[in-house]
Amino acid sequence: MLLEVPILIGLMVAAIALAIAAKRASVPYNVALVLGGLLISVAHLLPGVPPLNPQVVFLICLPLLLFEGGITADLNGIRANAVPIGLLSTLGMILAIGATGAALHWMLHLAWGPALLLGSILAVTDTVSILYAFRRAPVPGRLAGIIQGESLFNDGTALVAYTAIAAVVAGGAAPTLGSLGGHVLLASVGGAVVGLAMGLLGGFIIRRAEDPLAEIMVTTAVALASYVLAEEVHLSGAISAVVAGLAVGVTLRREVPPQSQVAIHSFWEYATFGVNTFLFLSVGLDTRPEALQGHLPGVGIAVVAVVLGRAVAIYLPFLLLRLFKPAETIPLRWQHVFLVGNIKGALSIGLALGLPESTPAREQIVSIAFGVTLVSMVGQGLMLTSALKALGLFQQDAVALEMAGQRGKLIASRAAHVELDALHTQGLLPRAAYEHLRSEYQVNIARAERELRRISEQHLAEGAKDLLSMRRRLIDAERTALQGARRNGLIPEATAEEMLAHLDARMLDLEKVLHGGHPSKDSKEHKAS
Template sequence: MHCAPTTVDVYELNRIVVESATTFFWVYTRLQILLTNVDVPELVPILIILLLIATTVALVSRRLGIPYVTGLVLAGLPITELLSRRVGLDPYLVLNLFLPILIFEAGINTDVRRLRSTFKPIALLAGPGAILATAIIAVLLKFGLSLDWIPALFLGVILANTDTVSMIAVFKDIPVPARLSTIVEGETLFNDAAALVLFNLVVKVYSTGSLTFLEGIQEFLFVAVGGSLVGAVLGYLSIPIFARLNDPLSSLLLTVAVALGTSQAGQFLGVSGPVAVVVAGLIFGNLGLSRTNSAGDRITLLSFWEYAGFGVNTFIFLLIGIEINPVTLSKILPAVLIAVLAYQIGRLLTVYPLLAGVRWIDRAIPIRWQHLLFIGNIKGSLSMALALSLPTNLPGREYLITLVYGCVLVSLVGQGLSLPWLVKRLKLAKFSETRQQIEELQAQLITGKAAQDELDSLLKSGVLPKAVYEEMRSGYQVRIAAAEKILRDIYNRRSDTKGDRSKLDAVRRRLLLAEKGALGEAIRKQILSAEIGRSRLQDIDEQLLKLEDD
C-alpha cells in the first residue's frame, strides 16, 4: 500500500522534474549547437565507424595485454585522415556532460568508510600536492621554455592533473591492495575538482590582471566549500525521492538528473560543479542506494553507471587520438619532452616528500606504492579539455594546446603501456592461497545474502507464495552456513602469514571505523562528553595504525 505524497514530497518531486528538464534541455541545446552544420546522414556512419573501432580495440588490447584507453588513443591517431569530416573533443561537452558522468559514477561506487580510512594521504595528494606540483611545473616551464608567467601557470595546472583511468583499468585485470586502489580512486575524485578550481583562479588572474594571495585563498575556499554544500544539499534531497521510486528506470533518470543538475547548479551559483558532483555522488552512493529494498534494482542502477562511465571513457580517449595531429606535434617534440620532464619532476617532488610524512599522521605508505603513484602520473581527458578551454585571446594559445596534446600522447602511450609491467614488477598483486579462498567464500556470502534480500522483497510484494519462498531461501541458507563455517575456521586459526593477517585486519579495520563513526555521532548528539569521546577515538586511531595494509 502506497501512502499519498505529502506537500514536501510534491515540492521535491517538482524540483527534480524542473532540474531534470533544465539539464536535458541544456544537453540538447549544446548538442544542437555542435551539430548545426553537421549532416545527419554523414554523422551516423561516423558514429558506427567509431563504435566498430572501439570494439576492435577492446579485442586487440586484451589479446596484446595493453591498457584499453592506450589502445583507443593509438587507434584514433590515423582516423582523422580516413573520415570525411574532422571530429574531436569539445571542451564544453567534456566539462559539462562527460566529466560529471565520470565523477558521479566514481562517487556512487566509492565506500566512504574506506575513503575515510585513507583520507589523509588522499587529501595531501589532491590538495597541497596539486598546488605544489602546479607551482613546480610552472617554474620549470617558465624558464625551460621561456614562457610568460600566465601561460606557465596554465600549463602547470593542466599538467599537474592526474587522470587515473588507465591505472584503474589495470587494477581491474591485476588485483592490488585495496588501500592502494582506494588512494588512487580518491585522488582521482578530488584531483579533478582541485584542477578545475585552480584553473578558474588562473583565468581570473588573467582576466582581472591581479589577485592577491589572500583573495586567492578566499576564492579557493568559497568555490570548494560552496561546491561541497551544493552537492550535499542536492545529494540529501534526492534520497527521499529515490526511496519512493519503485521503478528502476525512474531511479536511473533521477540519478542522471542529480549528476548533471548538480554540476550545472554549482556553476550557476559560482562554485565548483565537480566538487558538488563528488559530494552528491558520495552521499547518494553510500546513503541513497541502501534505501532500496531490491538487490536487483541496485544492480541495475550500478550496472547502468558502469556502462555510462565505460562508454564516456571510450569516446573520450578515442577522440583524444583523433584530436592529436602527429605532423604538427613532431615540430615541437623537444618542447613536449621538456614539458613531460617538468611534470614528472613536479610529481616526483610531490609524491615522495608528502607521502614520506604520512607516517607521522597515519599508516605509512609503502615505497612500492609510491613508485606506482609516481609512474602512474598519466594525463588524459581533463587535461585536453582544459587546454581547449584556454582563453581565446591568450597569446600563444594554439602552441600551448599542441604542447598539452603532446604530453597527453606521450603519457598515455609511454606510461600507460608500462603500467601493467610495473605492477607485476613491484609484486603488488601477490596473494596467498588462503586469501584467495577467503575472497571466494566472501563472494558466496555476498551473493547468497543478496539473493535472500531479493527473495524477501518478492515475498513482501506478493510475487512468491510463502511455501516457495521458504524452500528457495533455505537452499541459499545452506550455502551461506557452509561458507560461514569455513570462514570461521580460517579466522580462528589466526594464520601468521602476512597475507592472511592483512585480510583479517581488513575486517578489524571496518569494525574500528564503525566504532569511530558511532562515537562521533554520540559526541555530536551530546550523549557522550567530548573528553571521554576524544580519549576513546585516540585509542581507536592507535589500533588502526597497528593494522596491516589490506
C-alpha cells in the same frame, strides 16, 4: 559537437574492434583506443569527425564520470584515508601546479602566467584511467583506495585553480599563491556543500520513487545538476558531483531494494563505459602529429616538468604526514606508485582547447598539452603494470592461479573427451585408439578434479570464494530462465518480478561477500523465506 549517423556508427565499430584487439593483445583498453583513434586520424579513415568540444567534456562527460566514481566508491575507505586523500587533493595539487609551472617557466622560457596555466592543465590526472587501472590491479587495498580517492577529488581542485589562473592571465596580472589557495579552498568547500545537498535531495526522491527506471533518471539528473549548479555559483562542480555521488551511493546501499541497486549500477556501468570510449577515442582522433612536430622539444621538456612537479606534490606532503601524523604514514614504495600512475587524459585536452583565443601562447599550450597527454596515456598506461610488479605491489594470488590452471585442464580434458566420444560414435576412430585416448583423458580429468578438491580443502577461503563465483553464474542462469518464461507467458508478470527481486538480493549479497563485505539483512530474510 554534432556527429552524423554514419560517423557515429563508424566510431562504434572502431571502438568494438579496438576493444577486442586490446583483449587479445593484453593491452590496456584505454591505450588501444587512443592509438586506434590516432591511427584513424592519421589515415583519414573517418573523414568528417568534428573536433572534441570542451563543453561536452565539462558539462556531460566529467559530471557523469565523477558521479559514477562517487556512487561506486568505498565510503568507509575514503573516511579511513581522508587525511592523505585530502592532503594530496589540496596541498599536493597546489604544489604540483606551482612546481610544474616554475619548471615550465625556467625550462621553456614561458611567462609566469602561461606557465602556471599550462601547469594547472597538466597537473590534472585522468580520473578515467586511474579508476580503470586500480579497480582491476591486485594492489594493496589501502593503496588502491587512496589513489582512487585522490583521483576523484583532485580534479575539483585543479579545475578551480585552472579557472582562477586563466582569469588572471586574461587580465594580464600575475597570480599569487595566497589568492590561489584561498580561492581553491572556498570553491572546494562550497562545491562539497552543494553536492551534499543535491545528493541528499536525490536520495530523498529515490527512496520514494519505487521504480528502477525513475530512480535511474533521478541519479542522472543529480549527476548533471550538482555539477552545473555549483559551476553557476562559481564553486567546484567536480567536487560537487563526487560528493553528490557519495551521498546517493549511501542511500542506494542502505535504503534501496536490491532490484533497484542492480538496475542503477548496471546503467552507470554502461554509461561510463560509453563515455570512456568516447573520450579515449577523442584523444587519439584530435591529436595531429603534424601540429606536434614543431613542438616536440617542448613536449619532452614538459614531460620532465610534469614529473618533477608531481614528485614535489607527492613526496613533500607525505613527508609532512610522516612528521606530524605518523599513524597515517604511507610507505615509500607506495609513494612511487602515485608518481608512475599520474596519467593524463581527455580533461587536460579539454582544458587546453577551452582557452580563449586571446590567451598568451595559446598555440604552444595546446600543442604541448596534446603531446604530454599522448605520451602519458600510452607510455604510462603500458608501463603501469610493470612498474607495480617492479615495486613488489602487484599481488598475484598463487592459490587462485593454481586453481585456475587446474580448472583449465579440467575444462580442456572434458571437451576433448566429448569430442572423442563423438568421433567414436561416427565411426571415425578405431576401437583400440578410442580406448587408449579415452583412458588418457579420464586420468587427466580425475587428476584435475582431485587437485581442485585438494586446493579447496587446504585453502578454505579460496574454495569458498570459488564456490561463490560459481553460485553467481547459477543465479545468472536462473535469471535468464525466469525472463524467458515471463516473455513466453509461462509465468505471470507479478510472479516473475518477485522471483527476480529475490535473485537480485542474492546476487547483491554475493558481490558483497566476494569483495569482503557482509550479507544484508534483507538478503538473509530472502534466504530464510
